[in-house]
Amino acid sequence: MARERKIDMVILGLLSHEDLTGYDIKKRIDGAISFFWKGSFGNIYPALKGMENQGLITKNDTSVGGREKTTYHITESGSDALKDWLKEEQASNELKYETLLKLFFGGAESRGVSVHNIEVFEEQIQKDLKVLKKYSEALEKSLDVEDHIYYSLTASFGIKTYEAYLKWCAKAKKMLKQRGGK
Amino acid sequence: MARERKIDMVILGLLSHEDLTGYDIKKRIDGAISFFWKGSFGNIYPALKGMENQGLITKNDTSVGGREKTTYHITESGSDALKDWLKEEQASNELKYETLLKLFFGGAESRGVSVHNIEVFEEQIQKDLKVLKKYSEALEKSLDVEDHIYYSLTASFGIKTYEAYLKWCAKAKKMLKQRGGK
DNA sequence: ATCAGCATGTAAGGCGTTACATGATTCA
């Protein structure tokens, strides 16, 4: 099958802008990307090793103030792999929401339980939306940088969907509270 | 850690309504649930075996017209496990959209590539939205059945978010096409 | 007769998370 690990593409994407250490990569992923993709050290370091063997990246061991660092750099072959991936049509888009699963089976408990679960979800989304909005506002100020349009578009995707979630939360709570459910 | 397999909860939820075979369970998951959760045979059958050992379900081998069938039934202990899960506050909600990942790194290729990727995404969402709307309309006709309010709420979540996606797609394409990007 | 659907399961592999292990530096 040899399906490419998607984490490879995240790393190549990040390295296409600047050389980074594994630690840096983790931080970048935990930032704006975390809304639609995750990564962990146990994921990133083995991927870096594998990609180096494949010639997609090269490493550079340095020592900054006695502390050891391994910085990675994208190769031409790595850059090609990134572009090929961008041009592939197929993309897996997965949504796995335990909150919706619980709601779907909400009938096994009282309506209050479902209302509470929606409230917990709502609070989380409100928090995340605030973060996204701040990030987005910071980007708006520099849309003349070509890459920023892409960051801005992904951020606006998040904002729009989160706003839709919140509207739904209000409606859902209302529906569950009225019409005298058990 | 002993984290519960979520597929167990899906199965318990389905069995709380009716006795089902592994095959039936797969079909149910592929239906309305598939929007926010997935399951496969290689996932379901081992889970059924494990849950039987834990006493959450009981099995019943029958033979319908010469064909063998194993139907599962939820036990009181299984029903309790389902309710406990519903009452747990924590819920993992994950979104993993490769389309957004590609868009985020879109700067590595021409804008046309990103526009095309958005179009592919858009078409898929339009298809899925149609299916969801039909399902939702069928449910609206029988909202007096207590469980249907839950199915209807999860469906409306999908519809609202998909509609938000489509609005975003239109805006995103417009942004990428104007202002003379490379 | 053939194909779609019903029905059950296993095996291998892939991917990812969590926890563990280690140690340096910087700042309060």
Add this chain to the structure above:
DNA sequence: TGAATCATGTAACGCCTTACATGCTGAT
């Protein structure tokens, strides 16, 4: 001095997907 952050990695485990393997039934 102690905590947070920088920095790299491994090991175990868990879970899921895909492919494989098998065979019956009902409809055309």
